[in-house]
Amino acid sequence: xxxxxxxxxxxxxxxxxxFSACAxxxxxxxxxxxxxxxxxxxxxPVTVRYNLATEPPTVDPALSTxxxxxAVIRSIDVGLTRLNPEDSSAEPSLATDWSxxxxxxxxxxxxRTDIPWVKYNADSGEVEEVTGDDGSVMYVTAxxxxxxxxxxxxPETASDYAYILYVIDGCEAANIGExxxxxxxxxxxxxxxxxxxxxxxxxxxPQIVSMPTAFPTPQGVIEEFGDVWTEADNIVxxxxxxxSEWIHNDSMQLVKNxxxxxxxxxxxxxxxxxxxxxxxxxxxxxFAMYENNELDDSTVPQDQMDAVFGDGSAYGDEGHIAPNNxxxxxxxxxxxxxxxxxxxxxxxxMAVDRVTLVDQILKGGQEPANSFTNPANFGTxxxxxxxxxxxLTEDLGGTGYAAAVEMGKQLMADAxxxxxEGLTLTIGHNVSEGHAxxxxxxxxxxxxxxxxxxxxxxxxxxxxxxxxxxxxxxMENKPDVYRLGWCADYPHANNWVHEVFNPDAxxxxxxxxxxxxxIGDLVAEYTQLTKDAQTASPEDSLAMYKRAEQLLVDxxxxxxxxxxxxxxxxxxxxxxxxxxxxxxxxxxxxxxxxQEGM
Amino acid sequence: MTAYIIxxxxxxxxxxxCIILVTFLxxxxxxxxxxxxAGDKTLPESIRQNLEAKYGLDxxxxxxxxxxxxxxxxxxxxxSYSYRGRSVNQIIKESFPISLQLGILSILLxxxxxxxxxxxxxxxxxxxxxxxxxxxxxxxxxxxxxxLGPLLIYVxxxxxxxxxxxxxxxxxxxxxxxxxxxxxxxxxxxAILPVITLGTAFSATFARLTRASLLQTIREDxxxxxxxxxxxxxxxxxxHAMKNSMIPVVTVFGPLLxxxxxxxxxxxxxxxxxxxxxxxxxxxxxxxYPIVLGTTLLYSxxxxxxxxxxxxxxxxxxxxxxxx
Numbered sequence: 001x002x003x004x005x006x007x008x009x010x011x012x013x014x015x016x017x018x019f020s021a022c023a024x025x026x027x028x029x030x031x032x033x034x035x036x037x038x039x040x041x042x043x044x045p046v047t048v049r050y051n052l053a054t055e056p057p058t059v060d061p062a063l064s065t066x067x068x069x070x071a072v073i074r075s076i077d078v079g080l081t082r083l084n085p086e087d088s089s090a091e092p093s094l095a096t097d098w099s100x101x102x103x104x105x106x107x108x109x110x111x112r113t114d115i116p117w118v119k120y121n122a123d124s125g126e127v128e129e130v131t132g133d134d135g136s137v138m139y140v141t142a143x144x145x146x147x148x149x150x151x152x153x154x155p156e157t158a159s160d161y162a163y164i165l166y167v168i169d170g171c172e173a174a175n176i177g178e179x180x181x182x183x184x185x186x187x188x189x190x191x192x193x194x195x196x197x198x199x200x201x202x203x204x205x206p207q208i209v210s211m212p213t214a215f216p217t218p219q220g221v222i223e224e225f226g227d228v229w230t231e232a233d234n235i236v237x238x239x240x241x242x243x244s245e246w247i248h249n250d251s252m253q254l255v256k257n258x259x260x261x262x263x264x265x266x267x268x269x270x271x272x273x274x275x276x277x278x279x280x281x282x283x284x285x286x287f288a289m290y291e292n293n294e295l296d297d298s299t300v301p302q303d304q305m306d307a308v309f310g311d312g313s314a315y316g317d318e319g320h321i322a323p324n325n326x327x328x329x330x331x332x333x334x335x336x337x338x339x340x341x342x343x344x345x346x347x348x349x350m351a352v353d354r355v356t357l358v359d360q361i362l363k364g365g366q367e368p369a370n371s372f373t374n375p376a377n378f379g380t381x382x383x384x385x386x387x388x389x390x391x392l393t394e395d396l397g398g399t400g401y402a403a404a405v406e407m408g409k410q411l412m413a414d415a416x417x418x419x420x421e422g423l424t425l426t427i428g429h430n431v432s433e434g435h436a437x438x439x440x441x442x443x444x445x446x447x448x449x450x451x452x453x454x455x456x457x458x459x460x461x462x463x464x465x466x467x468x469x470x471x472x473x474x475m476e477n478k479p480d481v482y483r484l485g486w487c488a489d490y491p492h493a494n495n496w497v498h499e500v501f502n503p504d505a506x507x508x509x510x511x512x513x514x515x516x517x518x519i520g521d522l523v524a525e526y527t528q529l530t531k532d533a534q535t536a537s538p539e540d541s542l543a544m545y546k547r548a549e550q551l552l553v554d555x556x557x558x559x560x561x562x563x564x565x566x567x568x569x570x571x572x573x574x575x576x577x578x579x580x581x582x583x584x585x586x587x588x589x590x591x592x593x594x595q596e597g598m
Numbered sequence: 599m600t601a602y603i604i605x606x607x608x609x610x611x612x613x614x615x616c617i618i619l620v621t622f623l624x625x626x627x628x629x630x631x632x633x634x635x636a637g638d639k640t641l642p643e644s645i646r647q648n649l650e651a652k653y654g655l656d657x658x659x660x661x662x663x664x665x666x667x668x669x670x671x672x673x674x675x676x677x678s679y680s681y682r683g684r685s686v687n688q689i690i691k692e693s694f695p696i697s698l699q700l701g702i703l704s705i706l707l708x709x710x711x712x713x714x715x716x717x718x719x720x721x722x723x724x725x726x727x728x729x730x731x732x733x734x735x736x737x738x739x740x741x742x743x744x745x746l747g748p749l750l751i752y753v754x755x756x757x758x759x760x761x762x763x764x765x766x767x768x769x770x771x772x773x774x775x776x777x778x779x780x781x782x783x784x785x786x787x788x789a790i791l792p793v794i795t796l797g798t799a800f801s802a803t804f805a806r807l808t809r810a811s812l813l814q815t816i817r818e819d820x821x822x823x824x825x826x827x828x829x830x831x832x833x834x835x836x837x838h839a840m841k842n843s844m845i846p847v848v849t850v851f852g853p854l855l856x857x858x859x860x861x862x863x864x865x866x867x868x869x870x871x872x873x874x875x876x877x878x879x880x881x882x883x884x885x886x887y888p889i890v891l892g893t894t895l896l897y898s899x900x901x902x903x904x905x906x907x908x909x910x911x912x913x914x915x916x917x918x919x920x921x922x
Contacts, residue, residue: 058682065636158652160636163645176644227683247769248684248692249872280764280870284748288763289870291756463630463885470640486639507640 045255045273046590048575049295051286052277055249059230061212062152065160067487067582073212075254075275075585076237080109080145080194080209085268085580085587088325088376088491090206094140094216095194104201104535105169109194109209115140116259117218119236120244127242127257140238142188144216149186149196150174151222152213161213164489167205169197201535204378204492211490240586241275252277254585262586270576270589287570296575296595300568302434305363308570318570321365322579325376326487326565327496329369330427330442332558333469334519335511336480338425342519343415345557348481350390350408351449352442352560353401361441364568369561370398371549372486372496376581378538379493379545382564387546388554391561405449412450420446420453428458428479430465435483438562469509482509485565488581493545498530501552501559505531510558519556526551602921603906610902617898618670618891622663625882625890631655632679632885653679666891675895676888680881686892689877692770694896695777697866697873700766700792701859705851707797708804713847715801716808721835723813731805738802747795747868754791761787764870792869796862800854804847811843818842841915848911852904860897 056069061077064070074082080098081090095109117130117138129137152159153171166172168186173179185197198205208214218229218236225234232246240262241254254275256263263269280286283301290298300308300319308319330352332339339345354368367375367382370391375382385397390407392398399407409419417423427443429435436459443455458479460468468477489495500506503513504527514524526548533544553561567579574594578584633649635641641649650656654665669676675686712735719731755763767788768779779785815821816839824834861875874893881889912919 055681057680060682063682065639155648156652158645158648160633160641160645160649162648163642172644175648227677230683247771247872248681248689249876250766250769278765278870279872281876282867282870285751285764285868285870288748288751288756292759292763294763462883463628463634466635466640467630470634509640 043592043596046271046592047274047276048272048297048585048588048590049276049278050297051280051289051295051299052252053279053286053299054281055279056252059235059243059246061148061215061217062157062159063161064212070212071583071585072243072252072254072277073215074239074582075241076235076239076243076257077212077215078115078140078239079212079215080111081206083207083210083491083582085578085582085584088207088378088581090210093210094145095209098206100201100205104203105198107196107198107205109142109145109196111140111142111145111192111194112261113139113141113192115238115261117236117238118242118257118259120232120242120255122233122244127244127255127259129259130236139191140216141191142194143191144219145194145214146186146188147219148215148217150181150184151217153184154181159213161211161489164208164211164213167198167200167202167208169199172199202494203534203536203538203541204490204494207490207492240269249279251279266586268587270585270587272585272588272590275585290570290572293572296590297569297571297577300364300570302363305568309363309365315570316573318573320567320569320571320579322567322569323367323374323376324487324565324567325374325491325581326485327369327372327374328366328438328483328485328562328565329372330481330483330560330562331510332481332560333475333478333509333511334516334556334558335475336425336478338423339480340518341415342555342557343411344417344423345560346554347408347411347415347450348446349388349553349557349560350404350411351446352391352562353445354391354562355393355401356445357438357441358563361437362563365566366563367566368392369563370553372500372552372559372561373493373545373549374488374496374564377488377491377493377496379533379542381546381549384546387549388561391553408449417450417453420450422452423450424454424456425480426456426458427481427483428460428465428469429483430462431459435459439483471507471509471511481560484509487565491581493541493548494530494534497526497545497548497552498534501526502530503527512556512558519558522551522556526556599910599921603910606906606909610899613902614895614898618667618895619663621891621894622666622887625885625887626659628882628885630885632887653677666888670895675892678886678889680884680886680889686888689889690874690892690896691776693872693874693877694860695770695773695779696766696768696871697861697875698777698859699768699779700789700796700862700866700871700873701855703789703793704796704858705800705855707793708800710801711797712801712804713808716805717812717835717840719805719809720812720816728809732809735802735805738798739806741799743795743799743862743864744868746798747792747865750791750795751868761790764868766792766869766871766873769872792865792871795868796858796865800858803850803854807847807850808843811846812839815839815843844915845912848908848915852908853901856897856900856904860893860900 052068054068056072057066058064058069059072061073064073078093080095082093084091094111096112098107098109100107118127119130121128132138151157152162153165153174155175155177162175168184170179170184174181174184187195189195221236222229228234232243235243240257240260242257244255245253256273283299286298287301287304289295308315332345334340358366358368370388371382373380381387383396385392389398390404394400412420427439429439439457443457446453446455467473469482486500498505501508512523514520516523529544529548533541536544552558571577574591577588633641633646654662678684678686678689715731719728722728751763754761765788767785772780821834821839824838861873863875863879866873866875877889878893913921
């Protein structure tokens, strides 16, 4: 009996397999798993095969926080403004123009009303305009922007990035449950006019509204489908592309939205009809797919840097290095005894040989950093020899490393640690091969400059690590020096010196306080300066940001800026793409004859 | 027999309860919570509170646990914290079948190669066949997936361009009955390399076990009796020796099968296969408690069932074993 049922089960399973082999399954339009053959045929749609590297955690604009989600959202949705890929300035998008009231607190945006909501129809394989009950096309209008912003501020939505919108009057109160969502100062005066009041005269507000958190969202669809409104079957959008398929953790397909006015109006627009995204996390696998012509573009794994960028590279000029709006830095927990003296901190910062680190360890064309704010932001003082000149080479007007170390030795001796004698400190970083290499190099540099210093390195799992450097974490658990990176949410110095380190506003893991016996006055100046710069005119704020950086990296020496990130990519010769902070998929062009010829 | 199975299933309930409780407590005892940060950035206290309220993390732990158990009874494993808008049920439904397919194919390959190799090695004990089969088996066990996978990709895909370098040739929107993939060419060409990578290590294990066990069995008295009766060598081995010598193999087979079909993190990652392996690992880093619990629960249920299956197989292999 037992045996027979076993045989029956086996037969059933076999039958199922045979059945499945016979029935030709309907392959969804988005299936891009075919590595070869898919591209064959007579010049079908212009298709780019690109690796997103990870599953986008969301494509709901209000919930997005990471670069992958943002890359997809910016391709399928538009905001009031968008950032220019060259200089990161805010340029018109949904809003054609905007003005600021005399007191600087109220912004009025004039909107175009000819961008339709669209949806991909899987049956017809076409992107179609969404129509209302009366059959008329539905366009993106000011009330939907108002809804999008209010929804992001609503505590029920639980948006991670709602705090970016706290600059809008009433958003913070609503978000922390002390005010009503209806009282948030965003008002659609009519379909084409939106008025927003801010809590202070923020000159960078047009850049803030370029972030997905402030995008218009389709209220009806969100209310109908709830959390799953972003699935390919449900989503409606309004950007240059529309999502036609999303296979979670595997692939996503975007197809051109012919109704987007961008294609006709923007001279930078590219020619790509379809993006077949995959989600391969392992960089070496991604690179192998690139080599096997399964992808048109890839990151370059660390161990392939020399092969791609070395002299006589087999890859010709396929390798590309472009700046990325992030800064890698070490922060001092200034309340820890070992690093409580600003002279010690400056001496340590001076003894970091940034050029060697970049050339010998990182090899990705990164730029040695003398400031926290990355060069791609308004208000940056990167490479300005009046800010931490000891971090810059002589070519850039700095002192060069040898002179910096001499200065450091003097400072170290003045602080009572000649040659580092008697100084023991710990560098903390989260587990990662790359961070470990950097920490070991810096440990070696410090030991070379100050032979008697004792430097330990501690590594922790990411979550545990972040927990241990929180301000309320026990002092004994904290390292003296911690590593982190910061990437811009919007390209303005305020997002750096104010939102990260201002003791009243930022996370301030460096724990600077105005009652600090050594640097109290400087902390007070820094706190005031970064706050005042928010409302100063753009011209005036430049000098303020410069002074703030001088305080942060030199006089208080609370952080060690190490390097500015780069994006390192390899791209097939037939693809012409941008290497800005966001991909700007709508501006890519592909030469199909080159791709098909492979 | 039926009574035995029912009894075993009932015993499993307290076991599973303990596993859930311990996992629940362990996950929450890790420093850091799911909503402390977005990427490198710390989230303000107010934002974290909103998120915790949305997911019920502001309730006392015992209420959270009770809610979770209630969910399990209803078949609801809760929402994912790190993938907004996706439920753990959905994530398992999408990723588990892929790990299952990869696992079944790998185990099949392992059995097809490993068991005959073990038999031949045992029958030709201390000949060059035995030595070379042992050598290959030790090699198979010793080369880790993390080396073999990239090596295969480099040679077969990059150098010769014979097969795609990565990915799985079918997805959850195409599966029959929720888990059977369409047997297309696309499916097979994507399956070859990961199945070889995962399968060879297991085939080596099976070969070693089969050889050792069979060597012991063919020295038993009843085998001598069978030979004395004048049975052919083939008949002796296949009908009498094989069945009994399979007991150690079956013993490791159950847990191994469950380990493989619930996802191999390394192979899935190397080949970019969207299976469940990744979720076991990343859910812990993300402090995505519902996924940690959901994957652990699935694994535990699988293990309990596999062990029952193994015990039933004993009775079939060895008539002396009875479960009445």
